Amino acid sequence: MSATIIDGKAFAAGVRAQVAEQVARLKEVHGITPGLAVVLVGEDPASEVYVRNKGKQTVEVGMNSFEHKLPAETSEEELLALIDRLNKSPAVHGILVQLPLPGHLNSDLVINSIDPAKDVDGFHISNVGLLGTGQKAMVPCTPLGCLMMLRDHLGSLSGLNAVVVGRSNIVGKPMAQLLLGDSCTVTIAHSRTKDLAAVCRGADILVAAVGRPEMIPGDWVKPGATVIDVGINRIERDGKTKLVGDVDFASAAAVAGAITPVPGGVGPMTIACLLANTLTACCRANGLPEPEGLTA
């Protein structure tokens, strides 16, 4: 193995320490405690892992955590009424509605009912539009975390070829916008891309966000490339459950210049950025200067 392992877990701990320091200052100087509300409707295994880690870390950085667990059969009306209350609550600076929602709920409608200023996921159409036009927005947590690690590892991203595999609204598209904002030449590839292997081989920065276990092998990776693996896939191997990414780690690490592991890569950074976004939202809501180094 030759690649540098980008330690997302350690990086995330550093981000959380910065957040904690600024939260302490907000409390001391201004008497304000940032608050994050998380709404979970029904049961989804991925979301539950996330909620568990997140609730703990929110409290650890000194913020208030408000958890709303609703039954799977909750009506749209009830959910919208809760969001309306959270929108109006001065103690709540960030609102996250766990996705995916049960099928009877219209997630676009629900997400767009969140006050854009409290939309710490950055999924509201206003934030999507602001990001796409290079204006100040709430930036989706996973892409923001990836950007922070890329900037830290590479310094300037200017002029590099970036390939994002995956075109989701929550990762692929906003990731491409952020890379473009840092002057990369950006390609968004996906399941219908012709000769995906060749496209990937042109990437100085390869971001894998397709949700298919180990689908990107080492011979698709340009020697020396920086590989960011967003995938978190639970698979059965040798009778055990194992967490793997969208990249075949062993073969990719043999050629890449640097690579994020799964677990311990992008996942912890996603949660750290959620806390950073909540702090940012709180500062903006109170007309205070924004935390430095924690925004795009």
Ligand SMILES: Nc1nc(=O)c2c([nH]1)NC[C@@H]1CN(c3ccc(C(=O)N[C@@H](CCC(=O)O)C(=O)O)cc3)C=[N+]21
């Ligand atoms: N509105 C919304 N926003 C989200 O950001 C969102 C969501 N809904 N729904 C569910 C997914 C999933 N997700 C994860 C984040 C971190 C880890 C994470 O920290 N993973 C650890 C491993 C945890 C383990 O050991 O299982 C790691 O990669 O090292 C996992 C999953 C955010 N999501």
